[in-house]
Amino acid sequence: MKKGLTILLQIGIIIAFTWIGDYIVSLLHVPIPGSIIGMILLFFGLHLGLIKLNWVQAGATLIISEMMLFFIPAVVGFMEYSWIFGIKGLGVLFIVVSGTALMMIATGVISDRILERKDGEARKWLPRFFI
Structure with missing residues (x-):
């Protein structure tokens, strides 16, 4: 139970960075997706030591291991065209x-x-x- 909660919190941190990126895009009207801006911010946060790797590692590992599930909606949407x-x-x-x-x-x-x-x-x- 504790491990599952930890992973959910870590995924929450990653999602928070995505939301921050979306907010920056809406403020500055940058022609880059907010998720990309958020991941760049997460990268620099990790690189500068503001965020510890163990704060997001297990959540990121789970997301990457299940990445194919995230492509299913895109493929189904592509079938429309x-x-x-x-x-x-x-x-x-x-x-x-x-x-x-x-x-x-x-x-x-x-x-x-x-x-x-x-x-x-x-x-x-x-x-x-x-x-």
């Missing part, structure tokens, strides 16, 4: 495949550099906040 598959299907497919490949390559390169950094072979060009 089935004409996209016929008219612009190849373009959408190209964007999805190339975007996925670029993200996989970038993640591999960055994680490789971080592991090298931990072994003492630092790369000069890697930004400090990735370390």
